[in-house]
Amino acid sequence: MRYLLTGGGTGGHVYPALAIAEEIRRRQGDARFLYVGRRDKLEAWAVPARDFPIRFVRARPYPRSRSVRALAAFALVLAWGMVQSAFILLRFRPQVIIGTGGYVSAPILFAHGLLQKIGLSGARVFLYEPNAHPGMLNQVVGRLAHRVGIAFEQAGRWFDMKRVAVVGYPVRSEFLELDRDGARAALGLDPQAQVVLVFGGSGGARVVNEALVAALPALASLSNLCVLHITGRYRGPDYDAVADTQNAVAQLALANDAGWYRPLEYMDDIHLAYAAADLVVCRGGAGTLTELCVARKPALIVPLATAAEDHQAANAREMERLGAAQVIYQRARWGDGGMESAVDGGELGQRLQALLGDPERLGAMARAASKLPRRDSLALIMDEIDHLATERRGAPLNLEFPLRRSGPPADANALLRWARAQLREAGGIEAMAPGDLAYLRYQADRLLVSRAWYEVPLGRRNVGIKLVGLLGYEAQRPLLLKILLDRLPVSRLQRLCGGDYQHGGIVRRNVVEWGIGQLGAGDSSTRAALARALVEDPYFEVRAASARILGEAGFAEDAVDAALMQALDDRSPDVVVAALNALGQVGTDSQLLSRLRGFYLHPNGQVRQGVVGALARGVERGVFSADEVARDLDEIIASSPHFTPTFALNEALSALSQQVGAGREGGSRDVRVL
């Protein structure tokens, strides 16, 4: 038999393929294999290391942005990859194709689909989907497959139900028999120590590495602790996993005489590390999580925020719901180069301390974890592949897939509506379960970091800002203020056309109106930032919104008062009106009344209305004396182009419709004047 394996990019896709291939080789000595992958990814060295031949094709992930250029590049690369794949298929002539997902497998499967149409490829296709949410390309490729094996039942919704089989995740056989003491001995660890294993998936993870290093000082105080840190071998233009971690640790100047912190580049026998660990800090890929469960280890999961369809957070939430793990989310924060996503080291330290100090909890989590996975996964997959190879039908399935989408929608605006509905369902922020609220806030963080914002001025970051306000996400208030006062300019052409900063005017206005407006401007640093925006922001809506929120804050320092007074000279009437209203609410300046007098004859009726409102509020608050204001009344010009006619019939109809409760359209009825 000739088997063609494909899938890759990350360990989550490569290791299942390798596990399957090794099992086939064990059973059939004469089977021939060919692995197809991408030259610069994990498979390029993991596959030859296990003695399988490999060929390379071009592939590229489906672009997340809708930019035409990205789509065109994707289409070109896919087309070229398909041509390469077609040659590979025609030369190797596989009888069975096993795809384990990831964009790498797309060209070969599409090419097979085309060749099959013209009768040049008769291979049977087995597709394996390790995640709870199939990737974009796997969803499409699912139609070409004769059989689809899935690890999570939820994933079945995206495929033809008749062809789906739930097979679980095939872990390597070493994981099935773990020996804690033996592993500790092999690794040279103290049998009594509490061992924490930290690693970031097959490719390593900068976020996890940096967070752990930041958490080390907090952990140093714990006695009897040992941290096994697998940094990964990633080396890119701006980050080198090994060297950068070493430097950061060296800067901390930790007392490491007992060797409690042990950084490792890479570990081939990672099952030993699993076996030795009492707690694991890891990413939320399906492979890692299954290994965790098979190894019966409690975990603190850091989901990768940029995962396709946010599947890692979905996986992690499922584990959290079942009590097998805890989740710590990546947060948006202001780094050197603008917005970035990171895990707060202090928070990680606290969570680790709390977990390590509670062995009972760890035990409960481990027990919950051990109930989850299928241990016979590989056998099930082999059954499916044998059925395929002999062209027999597989066993019929009896599954009921959940129809309701539980996760958040991908579209940013739909996500906002979804979050609002979640809040309403729970009955407010306070009534919400902490896990759910943390997840919703994590969605806000995800949108805040989104690069897609740069493609459209009002993209997903804008929605993230609204979510921060909606969810009362107090921790991100400094970030909002950063955005408000960010002065990174746009291109010269855009400035010429009236643009100003990278965080465009409407985004800054939303920071004030939706973000700070909802969080409240109770603290003086917020008010200072708003006062600064009121004075120096080039966009009128930001200034107007700042004045409004300052007024609603109910208290003003002298600096804020001065900024509001200064705003009375603004060239935009919106700002002047907002400043007048705000001064009426909070103004205390001794010059206030004489400044207001300047607006009595203002040509704009809205401004004069603002003055009258400010006077009324001022008298209420006792800033002006009633006599003073009474003397001024004759000075205020009362005519205005404002004109709000009332129609008796219309009013009566409105009243009637409210009376009978027929307010279908908000009680407004038509006026008929014939």
Next chain:
Amino acid sequence: MIYYVGIYLQEVFAALSFLRLVDSISFRALCGAITALLLTIFFGERVILYFYRLGHRDRPRNYLNYSSVGNPSKTYGGPLLVAVILISVVLWCKLHTGFVLLCLGGLLFFAGLGWVDDYLKVRHRSSDHGLSETAKLALQGGYCLAFGTVYATADLTPLPAEVATQLYVPFLKYPLIDLSWFYVPFIAFTITAISNSVNIADGVDGLAVVPTAFVVAVFGVFAYISSHARFAEFLIFPFMPGVGEVAIICSIVFGACLGFLWFNSYPANVIMGDTGSMALGGLLGTVAVLVKQEFLFLIVGGIFVAEALSVIIQDKIGVKWLGRRFFARAPIHHHFQQRGLADTKIVIRFWIVAGILALCGLATIKIR
């Protein structure tokens, strides 16, 4: 129709020779305008009530409650406007001429498109669920390309073939350039743009009809001059026999607009909706192209141009590209509403500007 009857009668009966009058463009133009005006006024009330009972009512978006009349829902009366124009044209024009057929084609196609849009809005009870922008533009563009092809094909065009693809510009006596087949996309763009700009301007009671009336009045004069051999020669216009029918249509639209204003003036009990505004816009665009005064629309239709520009600047340049607004609201009349001006004040000021622009347009007859 009356034209054919009149010609027939005065040939058969010598006593009815005064019916030769129907051959006169000015006579038929006057009669057409009066017919349209009276038809609208006479049938308007009933038709409005009929549509009201059918539930064809506007559901305006109301972002900040700036509508002066507490957000009343008004009846869509576009079909009334279109029907009146259609009936008057059938009564008074030479229906067999290409000019009339092209005008009617434009009117009916755009009216149909607008009606579908209105119908979807009524059915979904929301102003946000009409035809999508892309669908609208695709349909309009498709029709306009077909129209342009007919227009630029020597055998099909109602215009003299040597004039058809010439580009005329205000203030210049002679055509600027012969665009040949490039004239087709140019026409398509012109008509689509004019149609949509009228649609955009139709936002406050009476705002769209009066400027439309001014524009058709000016185009009517231009059409009349072009149709008259001696006027055309004296004023150095391209002489296009038969274009007088366009003058009659212009005059009919003028009458229909005034009639519609009868009910549409503030506070309106009927609005033209997309059916009316797109139909009027499509017809205006067709007329502008047929009398070869596309660029004149930039002057006489300045109100519409400003409204359309305000939307493009606000939405495409401002919000989509720079992430900011330039106006408080777009189209520009909503900006003034937001700034606190009463609807009537905005509308009448726009009329004044439109009137002045119409006079400027007329001045280009001699200033060339």
